[in-house]
Amino acid sequence: MTREEVIGKLVPVMEDVFDIDDLDYAETLTAGDIPEWDSLSHVRLMVAVERAFAIRFTSSEIEDFKVLGDLVTAIAVKAAG
């Protein structure tokens, strides 16, 4: 998948998980930028992303996502392979 395709599919997933409207995607977005994004909803986000893209992350991958761009990169690689 291209980055654009991933982002197009990821944004609605995040809106559903955090129950927010009109999420503005940015490569550098972090959990700190979205009040609804805490350690608990992060678990839910990972499950939702895995389901939406039919991929699996390892625990360490999940821990290593620092900014939203990292997540997009990981999805793009896994969803392609």
Added chain:
Amino acid sequence: MSDMSSILPWLLPPPVDFRQQIKVLAKEDAIDSSALRRLAATAMSIDQLGQMSKAITAIGPRLTGLTPMTLALVGSHTLDYVTQALVATGLRHGLLLSLVKADYGLVAQSVLDPQSPIAAAKADAVLLSLDPLMLGLAIPQLDPGAAETAVDGAIAQVTMLAAGIREQIGAIAVMQTLPEPADSLFGGYDTRVAGSPRAMIAAFNRRLVEEVVRGGDLLIDVAFAAASFGLDRWHDPRAWHSAKIALSLDAMPLYADHVCRVLGAAKGKARKCLVLDLDNTVWGGVIGDDGLEGIRIGQGNATGEAHLAVQALALNLRQRGIVLAVCSKNEESNALLPFREHKDMLLREEHVAAFVANWTDKAANLRHIAEMLNIGTDALVFLDDNPAERAIIRQELPEVAVPEIGDDPALYPGMLTRAGYFEALSFGAEDAQRATFYQDNAHRKTAAASATNLDEYLTSLDMVLEARPFNAQGRSRIAQLINKSNQFNLTTRRYGENEVAALENEPKVFTLQVRLADRFGDNGMISVIIFRKGSDSWEADTWLMSCRVLGRRVEQAVLAIVAKAALEEGVQYLVGRYIPSAKNALVQDHYAKLGFTKMETGKDGATTWKLLLAAYEAPVLPIAIN
């Protein structure tokens, strides 16, 4: 949906714009409770449970037609998702749950200290959500005797916590079995090593049921829910390691449904009657077109055996007290034919308490069935292979439970049982006989048609009434009636088994459990009475009766018994109170009919009544009092 692999497959999938619909509903000035309930009746995902719970929390008190309940959650792991899931799922079961969550890990402090925030919340019930690690059952105990010590310790902990909930907090203790682990230590040999986590958990679950859970407590069989969902899918080690979430987020909707079923049953919401469609549900094919020889039922082909399994399930449910009814679009003579003449049919006419086959719409017929059986339409489950009929009933009678069952009859029984409509809190001789009670009622209706007037009919029934104070033998049935009776219930006050037990030896109350037998059979316990004693008056706290015996003058006989007892203690008058609910309009004139005088009408429509005993004369009744 047609298989069991999806989550909550008996429910409709949520609409694609679920989140938007909730937002719109929550914003409106006049909250459309039934629209929100229709959304909650879909198979909500973990995210949607969160969205729904947010909406309910925001608009909660403005939702109508729900039974409020305060539930405290006490657990040894992260309960945030459980909280949301329960609030949202409660709506599916007619409950408006307010949840109070103990601080993370504060298990013993929360239930043993009467000053704890949990105690202060005055919860109706406290759910103990414990895990094998906290209970010391997650680590193998391979030294001799160590396994037993570990299980003893776990049982002792739960015993202490349950006692704290009952005695310090005064709430219903809700306990859970533990799911088996997904992984093993010895493989298949686990089950033969007492100290393997699998064997210790199995021992704990068995002893929990046998030694800890008592009448008045509630038990959620999480082990069963997890096994039916699949242990590999139930457990999610990542969710545990990263956030101490005890089960996978995918399993959360099913877990919450299991909890809410039991809580709903405690509030009298379990279903009582299974209504069966016939063509392509009870048998394969269409009797009107295919004829007796053409329909598929019985051994020899897969479709016939699948429909036979539906019949076997219906009969099994009937044996545990679920009433069976038939609602079919057919000529009645055609519909009855297989019941009377097909040798492979398991279901026979005598098993069906209400048999309705005509061309009227099914919503009208379901209302008619409920009337015939003296139950509410919200006590019905409607099993029909035809999606159009299901959709109509959902639209017309949203309170009727209508499972999605797919298009393969082999899966109908599984879909029906997994939906958990008939959750039980107790099982006794009365339950096993209940379906027969309704059958007897049908016979009584026939007898009524042949008698020329009501008194003659009532006399012909040879009724014998037996009234006794509350006692241990009657306890669970008394609690069941107190929590289930909605229509003939003057105050709709609910008491659990513990409270009922406390009334047995309380000198300041007068209690009655009333049974009624007649020439058609024993109706079992049909009325429960609690009067609170004052110096010159007794006040009716609870007066309820099963609608099975409506119009039999039982309430007059009961009043005669109460009046006699009160006079013997030198009481001047009886006080009655009617508190209106959504369902008890039936008894708004109860006290007027019994000769009480209205004293007061409250703002909420509640009325207070008084009967001067000096002026009371017991009527002559067609009932022998024993």
